[in-house]
Amino acid sequence: MAGAVYSRVREELLARGTPLSTYRVQLHKGFSFEDARRIVPYLVRLGISDIYCSPYLKASPGSTHGYDCVDHKQINPEVGSPAQHEAFCATVREHGLGQVLDVVPNHMGIETFNPLWFDVLENGPSSVYARFFDVDWHPVKDELAGKVLLPVLGDQYGVVLEKGELKLGFRDGAFVIHYYDRLFPVAPRQYGLILARGLGGLEVRLGLTNTHLIELQSILTAIRHLPERTETDRQRILERNREKEVIKRRLAALTAASPEVAAHIAANVEAINGKPGDPRSLDELDAILEGGSYRLAQWRVAGEEINYRRFFDINSLAAIRVEDPEVFAEAHQLIFEWLRKGQVTGLRIDHPDGLYDPTAYFLSLQERYFLERARALFEAEHARQAEQWPEVERRLRERWRAEAGANVDSPLRKALFVAVEKIQGGRERIPDSWAVHGTTGYRFANAVGGIFVQPNAEGMMTDTYHRFIGEAPNFEELVYEKKRLIMRDFMSSELNVLAHRLNRISELNRRTRDFTLNSLRRALMEFIALFPVYRTYVDNERPELDARDVRYIKDTLRHAKARNVTLNVTIFDFLGDVLLRRYPEHLGEHERAEMLAFAMKMQQVTGPVMAKGLEDTVFYVYQRMVALNEVGGEPENFGTSAAIFHERNHERAVHWPASMLTSSTHDTKRSEDVRARLNVLSELPEEWRQRVEHWSSLTRTHRSEMPEGPAPSLNDEYLFYQTVVGAWPMGGSLSGTALEEFRGRIRDYMLKAIKEAKVRTSWTNPDKDYEEGVSRYVEACLDEEKGRAFLADLLAFKRRIERPGQHNALGQLLMKLMSPGVVDTYQGCELWDLSLVDPDNRRPVDYAVRERMLRSLDEEAEKGRQELCTRLVADMTDGRIKLFVLAEGLRLRRRRQDLFRKGGYQALSLTGPRADAAVAFSREHGQSVVIAVAPRYTLSALESGGLAAAYEETSLELPASYASMTFRDVFTGQQVRPGRHGEGAVLPLSPLLVGFPLVLLEKE
Known part of the structure; x- marks a missing residue:
C-alpha cells in the first residue's frame, strides 16, 4: 500500500x-x-x-x-x-x-497577547513552551537567571512602580499585572502571597469550618506544592502546567460562589497596589514581580541586556x-x-x-x-x-x-x-x-534597474554629491562604522551572549584559555563588522564546508588582523578554527558540539547586523544616487552593466529557473517607477549639479540654524531633492488637497529617513528640535506661496526627466517579464506607482479603476493594435501603457509556458551608433522563440526627434537561423522578418520603435 x-x-x-x-x-x-x-x-x-x-x-x-x-x-x-x-x-x-x-x-x-509567550512569562524555564522561544535562561547577568528581560517600560522600573503605573489585577481566577494596555502574568506560586495576606481576619469572619474558607486553604496548599518555575524535568513541567490551571479554575469558582472570598482578594489587590508617592506601600507588589519569571525594565536597556533573540533589534518580535x-x-x-x-x-x-x-x-x-x-x-x-x-x-x-x-x-x-x-x-x-x-528577487530588482544607469556619469555624480555635502564618505567604511554602531547601541546583548559562549569554548584548551572575555568580544565585533555578506551556512550535515563560506571567513579574518594591530591576532586564528570546524583532536563530542553550536548561533547574528547597519542605516546616510539604495542593492557600484545582467539571467535560467523576479515589494525603499525616474539623473549629471545648487539657494531661508548644524543637514537636504523629484506624481503641478497630501507623504518619509540614518536623531534618541526643523523645511519648500520659486523650477526639471523615466520603467518591466524566473507584481504597480518606503507603499489600491482600464485596453486592441499603441505612446501619464505592457507580457508567458519555465537564454548584441543604448536577449525552447529589446539612456533620443530617428542606424544581431523565421510584434501585432547579414541575421530597430517604445517579438 x-x-x-x-x-x-x-x-x-x-x-x-x-x-x-x-x-x-x-x-x-x-x-x-x-x-x-x-x-x-x-x-x-x-x-x-x-x-x-x-x-x-x-x-x-x-x-x-x-x-x-x-x-x-x-x-x-x-x-x-x-x-x-x-x-x-x-x-x-x-x-x-x-x-x-x-x-x-x-x-x-509578543507585544499583544500571545498564549505561548504568556505561558513562558508565567512559568519561565518550567513552561511547556520554554523551548519554543530562543531564550538564554543563564545569561551574563546573574540577576536574570531563569528570567526573561522585558524592556517595555517608559521609564526606569522603580520610577514606574512608584508612580503606580504597574497594577495588580484579578480576573477569571488568575492574577495579572497591568501596564497601561499591556498585560503580564503573575507567577502561580506568588498567588500564595496575595491570597494569604490578611487570611486570619477572613478566618474570624467566616469561621474555621466554612467550606469556602476550607477551599481557599486547600488552594493555598496546592500552590505551595507546585513544582518550581525553574523545574525542567518533563514530567514535573507537565504536572505544574496541569495543576496551575486547576488552581485558577478553583479560584474562579470560589470567588463566584463566595462574596466574602471575592472581597478578601479585591481588598488584598488594592492594598498591594499601594499608593503612588509612598514607596514602602509598593514593596509587596515589587516582591511579587521579583518572584516571577520575567523582569520588567526600561526599553532603553534592551540593546545591552535583553536575553531573548529578537527579529533584528525589534523587542516586540521574539x-x-x-x-x-x-x-x-x-x-x-x-x-x-x-x-x-x-x-x-x-x-x-x-x-x-x-x-x-x-x-x-x-x-x-x-x-x-x-x-x-x-x-x-x-x-x-x-x-x-x-x-x-x-x-x-x-x-x-x-x-x-x-x-x-x-x-x-x-x-x-x-x-x-x-x-x-x-x-x-x-x-x-x-x-x-x-x-x-x-x-524573492531583490538581486534581480537591483540588476534590472541598474542597466538603466549611465555609467559614464559616475565621476560627476560622485563629485556633485561630495561638493554639496562638503565631505567625501567612503561607502565601505560607512558600512563598517554603522555595523559597529548597531552592535554597540542596538544589539550589544547579542554580542555579549556570543562573547561569553566563545569564552567558555576558549577555556576548553590550554592554548586558548588566556584569551580574555573583553578581547574575544572585540574580536567578534571586528569580525562581524567586516563580514562582507549576510551570513554563512556552516552546519554538521555536509562533510565539507561550502567553498564560498570558507573564503568569506578567511578573507574577513585577514582584514580583521590588518585593522587590529594592537589585538592579539591569534584570537582571530582561534575564532577561525571554531567557525571553520577545525577542532583540536583531543576534544570530545560534547566540546565539538559546543563549538559547532557557537558557529551556527553566530550565523544568526551576522545577518541582522548587516541588515540593520546597511539597509536600515547606511542606505539613509549615503545619498550619492538613492535609486541604487535598494534592499539587496550595492550603491557603491554605479549601476549594472549589460554583461552582468545577462550573466545573472543565464545563471538563473540554468540553476534557478523558478526564482522570483521582482521590481517593487512591500519592503522596497522606493517603488520601481521612482527608481526608474531617478536613474535619468545619470543621463544629465551636469544639469543635476546646477539644479541642486540652485534649489539650495532658493530654499536656504527655510533651513533652521542649530548649534549642531542646520536642519536639514546638507546630506538630508540632498536626499530631499531626490525624493521630491522621484516621487512627484505624473503630470503637471499640484495644488490644494493634492499638494497637501503629497507634502504630508514627503514630510513623513523624511522624518522616517532621518531617524533611520541615526546621525542627528533616531528612533531611540529622538532630537525633536532637529525633526521639527526638517518638518518645517519640507512644509515650506512644498508650500504654494513660500516655495513658489522652488516648486516652479522643480516642476520644470521633473517634466524633463518624466518621459525618459517612463521609458526606463517600461524597459525594466519588459526585461522582468521576459527574463528567466517567476514574474512578481506588487499590488497596484500595474499602473504608475511612485511610492516610497512603508507605510507609503501600503496605501489602498483602486482595483475598480485598473479593471476598467484593462477591459478598455482589450476592447481597443481588438479594434486595432497599432492605433491603440499610438494612443498609448501619445499620452503615457495615466499609466495605461504600463498596464498594457504587463498584461501582454503575462499573457505571453501563459501562452508559452514551457518556454518560460524551461527555455534557454541568449544575450543579443547590437551594432550602430546607439548599440550601448539598448539591452536585448532571446528565449528559446523547442519551436518557441521570443526576442525582447529595451532601449535605455533615452533622454537624448527623446529630445532629438524620438526613438525611431535615434535608432535609425542601430540594428540587432541575431543567430543565422532566425533569418528564416517570421515574428509577430506582441504589442503592435505587425509581422517582422529579420534579414540576412553575413553569417547571421540582422534586425533594424528603427522601424520597430516607430509605433511603440519596446520590442517584443514572438515567433509565429
Whole structure:
C-alpha cells in the first residue's frame, strides 16, 4: 500500500509546474479575504498564474503586514473568518490560480497577547513552551537567571512602580499585572502571597469550618506544592502546567460562589497596589514581580541586556526555535492543512537567514509537504483503513529520505514551490543544498534597474554629491562604522551572549584559555563588522564546508588582523578554527558540539547586523544616487552593466529557473517607477549639479540654524531633492488637497529617513528640535506661496526627466517579464506607482479603476493594435501603457509556458551608433522563440526627434537561423522578418520603435 501511495503522489507532484507569475497582495483589516476574492477575476484577465498573499495567521491587532503572528493555530480575524478563507481559496482554485503564502518561521509577535509567550512569562524555564522561544535562561547577568528581560517600560522600573503605573489585577481566577494596555502574568506560586495576606481576619469572619474558607486553604496548599518555575524535568513541567490551571479554575469558582472570598482578594489587590508617592506601600507588589519569571525594565536597556533573540533589534518580535520538531509542527500546523487540501500551493519564506539551520528547515518543509499530500490521497482512497496510516507514513518517510533527502539533484526535493526572502551581497549565492526554487528577487530588482544607469556619469555624480555635502564618505567604511554602531547601541546583548559562549569554548584548551572575555568580544565585533555578506551556512550535515563560506571567513579574518594591530591576532586564528570546524583532536563530542553550536548561533547574528547597519542605516546616510539604495542593492557600484545582467539571467535560467523576479515589494525603499525616474539623473549629471545648487539657494531661508548644524543637514537636504523629484506624481503641478497630501507623504518619509540614518536623531534618541526643523523645511519648500520659486523650477526639471523615466520603467518591466524566473507584481504597480518606503507603499489600491482600464485596453486592441499603441505612446501619464505592457507580457508567458519555465537564454548584441543604448536577449525552447529589446539612456533620443530617428542606424544581431523565421510584434501585432547579414541575421530597430517604445517579438 505504501509503495502505491508513494508512486501516485510522486507522479502527481512532479507533474506540477512552478508559478509563471505572482501578484502580491497585503492582507489586513482594510483589505480582507473578501476584498482579495473580488479581484481574482481581474488577476486572471491580467495574466497572473498565482496570487501571492502576505501572512494571514493571527497577528497583533491592527497589523498591516502580518509578520507579528501571535497564534499559529488561528487565522487573523481582522482579515476574515475561516469560512471566508475557504471561500477565498475556493475562488482562487475555481479560476485556475495557485496561491503562494508568505510564512514567518523565525519569530512571533509578543507585544499583544500571545498564549505561548504568556505561558513562558508565567512559568519561565518550567513552561511547556520554554523551548519554543530562543531564550538564554543563564545569561551574563546573574540577576536574570531563569528570567526573561522585558524592556517595555517608559521609564526606569522603580520610577514606574512608584508612580503606580504597574497594577495588580484579578480576573477569571488568575492574577495579572497591568501596564497601561499591556498585560503580564503573575507567577502561580506568588498567588500564595496575595491570597494569604490578611487570611486570619477572613478566618474570624467566616469561621474555621466554612467550606469556602476550607477551599481557599486547600488552594493555598496546592500552590505551595507546585513544582518550581525553574523545574525542567518533563514530567514535573507537565504536572505544574496541569495543576496551575486547576488552581485558577478553583479560584474562579470560589470567588463566584463566595462574596466574602471575592472581597478578601479585591481588598488584598488594592492594598498591594499601594499608593503612588509612598514607596514602602509598593514593596509587596515589587516582591511579587521579583518572584516571577520575567523582569520588567526600561526599553532603553534592551540593546545591552535583553536575553531573548529578537527579529533584528525589534523587542516586540521574539525569535522561535523552529529547528525543534515540536516548534516546527506548531508553527506550520495550519499551513500544512492548507497545503494538504491544495488551498495553498507555494510558500514564500521570510528571513531564512534568521534560522538556526536553514538547510534542514527547507528539507523538513518538503518532506512534510510530501507526507501531507500522501495523507490526503490515503484518506480519500483508504478511509476505512485509517489505523494503518502511521505505518504507511513511516514507510513513505523512509522512501522520501532515501530518494530526495540525500540527493540534492532529486526533483522530488523541490516538489513544493518555495521562494526565500534571501538578500545576496556581492557574489553571494544561496546554497545548492537548499530545497528551494530561488529567492524573492531583490538581486534581480537591483540588476534590472541598474542597466538603466549611465555609467559614464559616475565621476560627476560622485563629485556633485561630495561638493554639496562638503565631505567625501567612503561607502565601505560607512558600512563598517554603522555595523559597529548597531552592535554597540542596538544589539550589544547579542554580542555579549556570543562573547561569553566563545569564552567558555576558549577555556576548553590550554592554548586558548588566556584569551580574555573583553578581547574575544572585540574580536567578534571586528569580525562581524567586516563580514562582507549576510551570513554563512556552516552546519554538521555536509562533510565539507561550502567553498564560498570558507573564503568569506578567511578573507574577513585577514582584514580583521590588518585593522587590529594592537589585538592579539591569534584570537582571530582561534575564532577561525571554531567557525571553520577545525577542532583540536583531543576534544570530545560534547566540546565539538559546543563549538559547532557557537558557529551556527553566530550565523544568526551576522545577518541582522548587516541588515540593520546597511539597509536600515547606511542606505539613509549615503545619498550619492538613492535609486541604487535598494534592499539587496550595492550603491557603491554605479549601476549594472549589460554583461552582468545577462550573466545573472543565464545563471538563473540554468540553476534557478523558478526564482522570483521582482521590481517593487512591500519592503522596497522606493517603488520601481521612482527608481526608474531617478536613474535619468545619470543621463544629465551636469544639469543635476546646477539644479541642486540652485534649489539650495532658493530654499536656504527655510533651513533652521542649530548649534549642531542646520536642519536639514546638507546630506538630508540632498536626499530631499531626490525624493521630491522621484516621487512627484505624473503630470503637471499640484495644488490644494493634492499638494497637501503629497507634502504630508514627503514630510513623513523624511522624518522616517532621518531617524533611520541615526546621525542627528533616531528612533531611540529622538532630537525633536532637529525633526521639527526638517518638518518645517519640507512644509515650506512644498508650500504654494513660500516655495513658489522652488516648486516652479522643480516642476520644470521633473517634466524633463518624466518621459525618459517612463521609458526606463517600461524597459525594466519588459526585461522582468521576459527574463528567466517567476514574474512578481506588487499590488497596484500595474499602473504608475511612485511610492516610497512603508507605510507609503501600503496605501489602498483602486482595483475598480485598473479593471476598467484593462477591459478598455482589450476592447481597443481588438479594434486595432497599432492605433491603440499610438494612443498609448501619445499620452503615457495615466499609466495605461504600463498596464498594457504587463498584461501582454503575462499573457505571453501563459501562452508559452514551457518556454518560460524551461527555455534557454541568449544575450543579443547590437551594432550602430546607439548599440550601448539598448539591452536585448532571446528565449528559446523547442519551436518557441521570443526576442525582447529595451532601449535605455533615452533622454537624448527623446529630445532629438524620438526613438525611431535615434535608432535609425542601430540594428540587432541575431543567430543565422532566425533569418528564416517570421515574428509577430506582441504589442503592435505587425509581422517582422529579420534579414540576412553575413553569417547571421540582422534586425533594424528603427522601424520597430516607430509605433511603440519596446520590442517584443514572438515567433509565429
